[in-house]
Amino acid sequence: MAARIYKPAQNVMQQGKGASADWVLEYLPAKRRVIEPLMGWTSSADTRRQVRINFATKDEAVAFAKKNGIAFRLEEPPATKLRPKSYAWNFKYGRPDRWTH
Template identity: 50%
Template sequence: MLARIFRPAKNAMQSGRAKSRDWVLEFEPASARRPDALMGWTQTDDTRAQVRMSFDSKEEAVAYAEQNGIPFEVFDPKPAKRIIKAYADNFAFGRKMPWTH
């Protein structure tokens, strides 16, 4: 049973960085999900897929996995690509596309 240690990306519906500073340890699914015959919801026999633990740092998560003998894989976050824009650039003289109105 392999565990993943990662820092979650921010939700598309949020503008801030809430709940994206912690590191998360979660287990990869051991079996595939299958639809329930009565309701059509997905179900699985794997109870470890429901476990999701948060840690303040990557080192704490790695130490917990090593202490409990859990094989793990660490995924480092990609740096955010920042595009700095100003409202005044819409009206700049050297604008690439002409401003028409």
């Protein structure tokens, strides 16, 4: 019974980071998925894969895992580098790259 604690990536279709503020605890698969011979669907007897618990902070998620005796793997999000941007830079005289319209 192992789990993974991580911070999900932000939605690529939106600019804000609202949905990526929470930390998530998900159980790792304990059994392989099996292809059902009649319909061809994939199924599994492992119901823990359906459990996904959200936490406000990383410390809360780690404390929950330790309290319940769950072995976990903590995945830190990569550091993002913000580059300052200006709209006026699009019209700057002498830009290093060409105008692409």
